[in-house]
Amino acid sequence: MITVENLTKTFPGSTGQVRALDGVNLDVAAGTVLGVVGPSGAGKSTLARCVALLERPDSGAIRVDGTDLVSLDGTALRAARRRIGVVPQGDSLLRQRTAAGNVALPLEAAGVAGPQRRSRVAELLDLVGLTDKAGSYPDQLSGGQRQRIAVARALAASPSVLLADEPTSALDPDTTGSVLTVLDRARAELGVTVLVVTHDMGVVRRICDDVAVLEGGRVVEHGKVLDLVSDAASRTAASLxxxxxxxxxxxxxxxxxxxxxxxxxxxxxxxxxxxxxxxxxxxxxxxxxxxxxxxxxxxxxxxxxxxxxxxxxxxxxxxxxxxxxxxxxxxxxxxx
The missing domain is CATH 3.30.70.260 (ACT domain)
Known part of the structure; x- marks a missing residue:
């Protein structure tokens, strides 16, 4: 479960401090998929980076399974980060490594033994439907296949939370569908809580249980998708x-x-x-x-x-x- 309490984050701007997040509060139940949507500059990616502690918030709490990540440092922080898998925006695979080698990276960093590592990589390649591409290099894969490998890599260390920042940007509809299927399988088969940052309401329509609408760094609408669409006046209903x-x-x-x-x-x-x-x-x-x-x-x-x-x-x-x-x-x- 993810709980965000009164989260704020500012960045220096040309005319002073820019408030990217302004008192954000969210609850994400375990095993659900939350879509974080909103216009460009709304604070969506900043929220995801703060939840993963790739950015430190100025104030507020971020609790994952009851542990406040903001209060951690050193060894405890590194251990907590391993419970959060991140699929970054854009193509993030290492070109000199095969698909299997990319998936294995977090396991190598954690010191997982060779046989156990190879078994885990095989499981994840099967999950994302790319067992036959294990020996292929990123430049031999399509954009959608590379993104599915990135999801497999993010799941390698068995995280309880998966953050995906614009995972379908620049992908065609068919390829988008294959990536979303993988995210949905991660939730259904592995019990992972998934937070998806997206500008595409089609992502919400396809896989999200809940949605949070950000605007100007604030949450202006949050709830279960089916509850929100029942209110014809809601932003979610207007979009979906x-x-x-x-x-x-x-x-x-x-x-x-x-x-x-x-x-x-x-x-x-x-x-x-x-x-x-x-x-x-x-x-x-x-x-x-x-x-x-x-x-x-x-x-x-x-x-x-x-x-x-x-x-x-x-x-x-x-x-x-x-x-x-x-x-x-x-x-x-x-x-x-």
Whole structure:
């Protein structure tokens, strides 16, 4: 588990001190994947570097499995760092070493014996799906393969936490998918807690359980992805869910208009048709669509309803687990 408490970090700038992190607080449960997102300069990479103690924060606490890393130094700090694997941004492999040799580096540094070291390297190459590339050099690998080897190297010392800084930057969609699969397998098969810094909300959509949105060095939104997308007003919902275009002309033809978010197979497949039959209303889809967050289907639709029991239908959808937000196109622009 990772706990960040009131973390601050400043750097000297041309006009004075620049506050990269400003009182950041986060809790990351063990065995989850947290996506840290936000615009350029929001403090995402600084947060990751502080958690790995590659940068010392000015103040605050960083607890990994209950140990405050900021209070450590010397041998204790080096031991704690071995519990945190880091996948740096960009291509970080040593060109003179094979794929297997790169993965073995942390084990050699820790003095792991040859047979045990070779066994661990073989396990990790299998995990990232590159057993057949063990003897290949980085320049013989694709960008995605090099990144998967970098993940394997970061996992070599059996860390409890894995930090990945923009692990899919400059990769094509297919290659991105293979890297994200590796990160997800690390969580699922090794129980590693994964913190992913990314500008790509597709990464959050694919593998993240939780998300933290940074802006100006502060956390402006944090929580479980599926909880946040249920709130149509959240930044996460705006970034991850299908867009709904305004069409006042079409919406004016309905007694009630609402944006509805449905999470899960049962809700997506059944709530709207059942509301139609239960309350005898005419329900039309005016916009939106379906997406998938991890393995969970999620829909956001703008719906138009006609009928005397339109309000009752929207209230029932809300009570049954849907998120309903009425728009100003209808008689009342309030949430059900």
């Amino acid at each position: 869910l299908p867009a709904v275009d305004q069409n006042p002309g079409a919406e004016a033809a309905f007694d009630r208009v609402a944006d509805v978010v449905l999470v899960g197979f049962a809700a997506v497949g059944a709530l709207l048709p059942e509301a139609t039959s239960r309350f005898g209303v005419d329900l039309n889809l005016l916009g939106g669509g379906l997406t998938r967050l991890g393995e969970t289907p999620v829909a956001r639709f703008r719906v138009g309803l006609n009928g005397e029991r339109a309000d009752s239908a929207l209230e029932w959808i809300s009570e049954a687990g849907g998120s309903v937000r009425r728009t100003l196109a209808g008689p009342q622009g309030v949430a059900a």
